[in-house]
Amino acid sequence: MEQKQDSPAGGGLSHSAAEAIASLAIIAIGVVMIVSNYKIGAGWASDGPQSGYFPLRIGVILCFASLVVLLKSLFGKQHEQGVFVTWQRLKPVLLVLLPTAMFVLAIKFLGIYVAAALFIAAFMRVMDKSIWWKILLVSIGVNALLFWMFEIQFKVPLPKGPLEALFGY
Amino acid sequence: MNELDALFHGFAIALTWYNIGMMVIGIVLGIIIGVLPGLGGPNGVAILLPLTFTMQPTSAIIMLSCIYWGSLFAGAITSVLFNIPGETHSVATTFDGYPLAQQGRAGEALTASFTGSFFGALVAVLLITFLAPLVAKFALKFGPPEFFAVFLLTFCSFVGTGKDPFKTIISMMLGFGLAAVGMDTVSGELRMTFGWSELLRGIDFLIVVIGLFGLGEILLSMEDGLAFEGKSAKINTRVVLETWKKLPKYWLTLIRSAAIGCWMGITPGGATAASFMGYGIAKRFSPNRDKFGTGQLEGVIAPETAAHASGTAALLPMLALGIPGSATAAVLLGGLMVWGLQPGPLLFVEQKDFVWGLIASMYLSNIAGLIIVLSTVPLFAAILRIPFAIIAPVIIVVCAIGAYTVHSAMLDIWFMLLFGIAGYVLKKLDYPLAPLVLSLVLGDRAEAAFRQTMMGSKGGLGVFWSNGLVGTITTLALLMLFWPLLAFAWRKLRRSLGGDADSAA
Amino acid sequence: MGLPIYKFFNNVCLRPLSGALLACAIATPALADWEPTKTVEIIVPAGAGGAADQMARTIQGIVVKHQLMKQPIMVINKSGASGAEGIMDVKDAKGDPHKLMAAFSAIYTLPVAVNLPFNWRDLNPVAMIALDEFLLWVNAETPYKTPKEYLAAVKAAPPETFKMGGTGSKREDQIITVALDKVAGTKFIYIPYKSGAEAATQLVGKHIDSNVNNPSENIAQWRAGEVRALCVFSAQHMVYKDKITANQSWADIPTCKESGVDVEYQMLRGFFIPSGTTKDQVAFYVDLLKKVAATPEWKDYLAKQALKDVFLTGPDFVKFLEKDEAFHNKLMNEAGFAHKE
Numbered sequence A: 001m002e003q004k005q006d007s008p009a010g011g012g013l014s015h016s017a018a019e020a021i022a023s024l025a026i027i028a029i030g031v032v033m034i035v036s037n038y039k040i041g042a043g044w045a046s047d048g049p050q051s052g053y054f055p056l057r058i059g060v061i062l063c064f065a066s067l068v069v070l071l072k073s074l075f076g077k078q079h080e081q082g083v084f085v086t087w088q089r090l091k092p093v094l095l096v097l098l099p100t101a102m103f104v105l106a107i108k109f110l111g112i113y114v115a116a117a118l119f120i121a122a123f124m125r126v127m128d129k130s131i132w133w134k135i136l137l138v139s140i141g142v143n144a145l146l147f148w149m150f151e152i153q154f155k156v157p158l159p160k161g162p163l164e165a166l167f168g169y
Numbered sequence B: 001m002n003e004l005d006a007l008f009h010g011f012a013i014a015l016t017w018y019n020i021g022m023m024v025i026g027i028v029l030g031i032i033i034g035v036l037p038g039l040g041g042p043n044g045v046a047i048l049l050p051l052t053f054t055m056q057p058t059s060a061i062i063m064l065s066c067i068y069w070g071s072l073f074a075g076a077i078t079s080v081l082f083n084i085p086g087e088t089h090s091v092a093t094t095f096d097g098y099p100l101a102q103q104g105r106a107g108e109a110l111t112a113s114f115t116g117s118f119f120g121a122l123v124a125v126l127l128i129t130f131l132a133p134l135v136a137k138f139a140l141k142f143g144p145p146e147f148f149a150v151f152l153l154t155f156c157s158f159v160g161t162g163k164d165p166f167k168t169i170i171s172m173m174l175g176f177g178l179a180a181v182g183m184d185t186v187s188g189e190l191r192m193t194f195g196w197s198e199l200l201r202g203i204d205f206l207i208v209v210i211g212l213f214g215l216g217e218i219l220l221s222m223e224d225g226l227a228f229e230g231k232s233a234k235i236n237t238r239v240v241l242e243t244w245k246k247l248p249k250y251w252l253t254l255i256r257s258a259a260i261g262c263w264m265g266i267t268p269g270g271a272t273a274a275s276f277m278g279y280g281i282a283k284r285f286s287p288n289r290d291k292f293g294t295g296q297l298e299g300v301i302a303p304e305t306a307a308h309a310s311g312t313a314a315l316l317p318m319l320a321l322g323i324p325g326s327a328t329a330a331v332l333l334g335g336l337m338v339w340g341l342q343p344g345p346l347l348f349v350e351q352k353d354f355v356w357g358l359i360a361s362m363y364l365s366n367i368a369g370l371i372i373v374l375s376t377v378p379l380f381a382a383i384l385r386i387p388f389a390i391i392a393p394v395i396i397v398v399c400a401i402g403a404y405t406v407h408s409a410m411l412d413i414w415f416m417l418l419f420g421i422a423g424y425v426l427k428k429l430d431y432p433l434a435p436l437v438l439s440l441v442l443g444d445r446a447e448a449a450f451r452q453t454m455m456g457s458k459g460g461l462g463v464f465w466s467n468g469l470v471g472t473i474t475t476l477a478l479l480m481l482f483w484p485l486l487a488f489a490w491r492k493l494r495r496s497l498g499g500d501a502d503s504a505a
Numbered sequence C: 001m002g003l004p005i006y007k008f009f010n011n012v013c014l015r016p017l018s019g020a021l022l023a024c025a026i027a028t029p030a031l032a033d034w035e036p037t038k039t040v041e042i043i044v045p046a047g048a049g050g051a052a053d054q055m056a057r058t059i060q061g062i063v064v065k066h067q068l069m070k071q072p073i074m075v076i077n078k079s080g081a082s083g084a085e086g087i088m089d090v091k092d093a094k095g096d097p098h099k100l101m102a103a104f105s106a107i108y109t110l111p112v113a114v115n116l117p118f119n120w121r122d123l124n125p126v127a128m129i130a131l132d133e134f135l136l137w138v139n140a141e142t143p144y145k146t147p148k149e150y151l152a153a154v155k156a157a158p159p160e161t162f163k164m165g166g167t168g169s170k171r172e173d174q175i176i177t178v179a180l181d182k183v184a185g186t187k188f189i190y191i192p193y194k195s196g197a198e199a200a201t202q203l204v205g206k207h208i209d210s211n212v213n214n215p216s217e218n219i220a221q222w223r224a225g226e227v228r229a230l231c232v233f234s235a236q237h238m239v240y241k242d243k244i245t246a247n248q249s250w251a252d253i254p255t256c257k258e259s260g261v262d263v264e265y266q267m268l269r270g271f272f273i274p275s276g277t278t279k280d281q282v283a284f285y286v287d288l289l290k291k292v293a294a295t296p297e298w299k300d301y302l303a304k305q306a307l308k309d310v311f312l313t314g315p316d317f318v319k320f321l322e323k324d325e326a327f328h329n330k331l332m333n334e335a336g337f338a339h340k341e
Helices: A015-039 A053-075 A087-110 A112-128 A132-153 A162-166 B002-014 B017-035 B041-052 B057-082 B088-102 B106-140 B144-158 B165-180 B205-223 B237-266 B271-285 B297-313 B315-321 B327-338 B352-383 B388-407 B410-428 B434-457 B461-465 B468-481 B483-504 C003-014 C021-027 C051-065 C081-092 C106-114 C147-156 C172-184 C196-204 C215-223 C279-293 C296-305 C314-335
Strands: A012-014 A083-086 C040-044 C073-077 C099-103 C123-133 C135-139 C163-167 C189-193 C227-232 C266-274
Touching (some): A083 A087, B002 B106, B057 B106, B057 B297, B088 B205, B106 B297, B106 C196, B144 B468, B205 B434, B237 B271, B237 B352, B271 B297, B327 C051, B388 B410, B461 B468, B468 B483, C051 C099, C123 C215, C123 C279
Antiparallel strands (some): C099 C266
C-alpha cells in the first residue's frame, strides 16, 4: 500500500477502519436485499425459482463474505496498520467531489450546458490558476461544441435551463 | 464457387463513388458516436435512420452499418485513454488498456485494439460470406437452456482467482444485486424498487461503469496529485508499425477471440459478453496470466477482437433469420422494413443485390475503418497532453452527459456520482471491479434464461444435459470453473506418477 | 417563447372579415391554433426495432418526407420495466406539448400488474391510428392445420406439456394464452421472452410449440414456410388479399371464433400527449396524424405489417379506451395477474 510511506504526522483514517466501515455498509446492503426479496417470495415454485429466489441468496452470500472481510480486517493476521487516506490527501479529492456534486445539483436549475461551463471555469480557476481568456475559451468552447453535437446534430435532448429557453430551445 | 461470384457481384455494387462516400461518412460518424459515452451504436443508427428513408436501400445500409463499424472501432478509444468505456463492449478493454496508457503506451494500446477489431471483423465477414446458411441453422438450436449455458460459460471463464476470493465474491454479488433492481422480466414483478417509481427502469450498467471507472479514476488521480500519468505518449506512425510487429506473437489470442466473437454474435450472446469471455479465456490460458490487468497488449487485443467479431457476426442472424443478434442489429432490422425489404430466410434469395452489396461493403468498410481510426491514433493520444486541470472537468461533464443520456433521467447523474465515490473506495480497498461489471451486465439475462428453462422443464436441472449442444457447453463451463483445481490435481497426479516411475526404476 | 407570435398570426388568419382568410386557410388548412415551437419527441415505451418503435419511426419518416411539421421530430425509446419508464416519463411531463407517446395495451396492463401509479386518464388522448392483430402460430413441421386440432392435441397431452412463448409477463400474449386455456380447457406452459422476434425464432427452433405473435413479428418466418398461421384472434378476417406465402394471404386465415375457439383480442396503436396541454395542442397532433394516415406510405406500412386501419379520435377514442380498459381489467383479474400486496 502506497499509503504506508506517508508520514504518520498527517493522520487520517486507518486502513482497517475503512475496511470495516465498507464491509459494514455492504452487510447493510445485503440485509436490505434479503428483507425486500423475502417479501416478494423467494421460494422454488412449481415453475422454477420465484422472483426473489436469486436476489435473496445473493444477499445472504454478500452478508457472509462481508462478515469474513470484516473479521479479517479487525482480527486478521494481515491487520493493516497503514493509513487508508490522510486528511491531506483527502483534501484534493473532496476538492473535486464537492464541486462535482454542486455541478450535478446546478444542472437541475441552470441546465447542463451552463452548469458545465461554470464548473469547468471554476475548476480551471482554482486548480490551475489559468488566465481568464483561457478559462472563457475552454468553458464556453467545450459547451458550445457539446451543444452543437447533442442538441443540433444528434438531436439528443439534454437538460436545459433558462438560458437555452431564451434562444427557443 | 457460388459465393465468390455473388461476392464479386456485390463488390461491383458497393464500389461506386457514392457508396464509398457513404462509407467514409458513416465511419466518421460512428467514431464520434463511439467516443461519446451514452451515445452508442444503437441510438446512433436509430437517430440517423430517418435520413436514409429516401435513399437506395443498399446505400442506406452501407452507411448505417458503417456507423456501426465506426462505433465498434472507437469504443476502445476512451477506454484506453480515460478508463471510461465509450461503448458497453469496451469495458473489458479498460482492464489492460488504461494501465498501458498510464505507462505512456496509449498509441500501442490503441493500435493493437484497432487491429484486433479489424481481424475479428474480417473473420466474421468471411464466415458470413461462406457459411451463412449453415451458421444460421445453428443459431436456431439455441433455446433458454443453451442461452443459460453460454452465460454460465462466460462467468466461469472470467472468474479468476483474485487476491482475496471473498472480495471477488462480494464484488460479483454486488453486481448481481444491482442487476436485479427494477422489473423482473420473467414474472413481471418489481424487485428492490422500494416503491420508488424512478427505480422501475433499474440501474443501467453504463451508469455504474461511468461512475466506477470514469469518475472513480479522476478521484484517485486527484489523490495522487493533479495528473494523469502517461503524458509522454509516443504518437507517431512508427508506433503503429512497431505494434504490428508484435502482434503476430498473439496469433492464438486473435484466433481464439475471433472464434468466441463469431459464436457469441450468432447465438446471440452479444458483443459485451463476447468481450468479457474473450478477455477471461485469454487470461486463463496466457503464460502471462498473472500480469493481466497491469497493461498487457494481449489483454487489449482479446476483448476487442471478440467484440468486433461478435458485432459483425450479429448481422448474420439478422439477415438470414430476421432475428437481431445485437441492439444495433435490431435497429437495422427496423430500417430494412421501412425500406421495404423483408428480412428473414428469403432475403438471400429475393434481394441478392442488397445482401451481397452489404457483405462486400463489410470488407471494404472495415479496411477503410482501420485506416481512418489508425490515422486518428496520434490525434487521440495527443488528448493526453492537455493539462489535467482542463481535461478533468471536461471528462466529468462528459461522464454526466453519458449517464444522463442512457435514460434521460436526472437521477442517473446522482447515481453516477455515488458510484464514483464507491469506485474510489472499493478500488483503494483492493476490491476487484471487473466481476461486478460482468455480473451486472449478464446477471439478469442469465437469470431470465435460467428461469425460462425451469418453466419449460418444470424445475428439473437435468435439462442442462438434455442434448449434446447444451451438455457440452455446460460441461465446458464447469471445467472452466474448476480449472485451477483440476490443473492442480493433474500436476499432483503427474508428480506422484512420475515419483512412482522413479521409485520403480 | 415563440408561442405569442404564432397566436397572433393565427388570430389574424381567423378573423372572418379579413380578405386574407382564404390565403391563410390554404397556408394552414387545419387552422390549428397552436404549433410546436421546438423539437417534438415521440416517446416509445418499448425497445428499438420492435413493432411500436417501427411505427413511430415510420411516422417520423413520413412527417419529414412530406414536411408535415416545421419543427423536427425524433423518436426516443424508453423501454425500461416493460415500458413503464416511458409511460411514467410522459405522465410526469405535465403540460409539455412536445412529447407524443406511442401507446399500446401496456397502458392498461402495467398499472394492474405492477401497481404502477398510472391511468391513461393521466394523459390527453390524441388518436388511435391502427389495431394490431394477434394470431395463433405453430411450427410448420407439426401436423396441426386448424386451431381445433392443435388445442385437442394440447388437451390430450398431460397438462403443462405444450409450451406457449410470448413477449413479457402478464401482458397481451400471456392474457391471450390464459384466455385460450379457459375456452379450450387446456393448460399451456407460458414462457416469457424479451421480444416477439425472439418468440418467433424460438418457435422455428422448436423450443416452444406455439406463439401468439403479431403479423409483423412472424411474417418473415411465415413467408419462408417455417411457421403456420392457424387463426386470427379477431372478429373478422384481415383485409389484405395479396399472397404472402405460396398460397395464402392474410385474408385467407380464418378467425379463431369461426374455427370454434372463441377468443378475441386486438391491441390499440395510438398516441397520447401529457395532461395539462390545451385543446389546440391536441388538435394539432390529431391533424398531424390524420395527414400521416392519408399518405400512401402509411397505407403501404399498414399493409406490410397487416395492421387494421382504424382511425379514432375525440370522444370516440375515449369511448374505445374506456371499453378496452374494462376488457383488460377483467382479463387481468380473471387470469390472476393483478398485483397482490
